[in-house]
Amino acid sequence: MKLIVGLGNVGKEYDGTRHNVGFMVLDELAKEENVSFNKIKNEASLADFMFNGEKIILAKPLTYMNESGRSVRPLLDFYKIPVENLIVIHDDMDLPVGHLRLRQKGSAGGHNGIKSLISHLGTQKFKRLKIGIDHPQRMSVVDWVLSRFTKEQQNQLDNGIRQALDALNNWIETENFMETMNKYNHR
Numbered sequence: 001m002k003l004i005v006g007l008g009n010v011g012k013e014y015d016g017t018r019h020n021v022g023f024m025v026l027d028e029l030a031k032e033e034n035v036s037f038n039k040i041k042n043e044a045s046l047a048d049f050m051f052n053g054e055k056i057i058l059a060k061p062l063t064y065m066n067e068s069g070r071s072v073r074p075l076l077d078f079y080k081i082p083v084e085n086l087i088v089i090h091d092d093m094d095l096p097v098g099h100l101r102l103r104q105k106g107s108a109g110g111h112n113g114i115k116s117l118i119s120h121l122g123t124q125k126f127k128r129l130k131i132g133i134d135h136p137q138r139m140s141v142v143d144w145v146l147s148r149f150t151k152e153q154q155n156q157l158d159n160g161i162r163q164a165l166d167a168l169n170n171w172i173e174t175e176n177f178m179e180t181m182n183k184y185n186h187r
Contacts, residue, residue: 001055003081004029004168005044005072007090007113009146010062018133019065019145021157022089025131025164026058032165042074051172057081065113069120076121087127087171088117089164091145095132097153098160100167102181103128127177129167131160 006022014020030036030047037060039046044059057079061071076086090113095101105125108115118124134153136144149157167184171177 001057001079001081002085002087002172003057003059003072003075003079005059005061005068005075005086005088007065007068007088008060009064010060014146016148017146018149019091021091021131021133021161023060024157025089025129025161025168026060028161029165029168030058042078043071044075054172056172065116067116068113069116069118072117073120083121083123083126087129087168088114089129089131089168090114091133092130093133093135093141093144095130095134096156097132097134097149098156098158098163099132100160100163100184101130101132102167102177102185103130104177104181127171129164131157131164 004026006026008014008020008023033049035047035049037045037047043063044061047058049056059072059075061068063071076083090111092101104127106128107124108118117126133145163184167180170183171180174180
């Protein structure tokens, strides 16, 4: 069993904002797999599908970004999923819009959702799929991550989401995260 977590903030006012790219990727993956987020458990909205006899759970924490770990730790415990089978999708200001970076571990890098996960999981060793949202030029970080993409950036983001789906599918199919990293980190 695998747990794919997309980070974001709940509520219409946050739909389409930079901080919600994790939710956006999961929404597209759910659409691709023809499943819907119709379950709530441990403060997360869940969908799932089967791949080659393995259950893949998609989770969008309902705790808001800064408390994501409060939802994810109990999900791992409830489903008895080892942290090695967890991947977290989130925004990254240090990458250009739509660019991907896959990592097996690492610090929070200032990302409060990842800080919460590290705190609740008790480890930095969990897979991440980061999607670039660019860095603010003349805006506070808080205002930037809660802003929406320009039309030009939306095209770049859409390409990044497509690549993110390809990367996730590659990891699910091959179960080899190193191979997935090598394939998708150099695009």
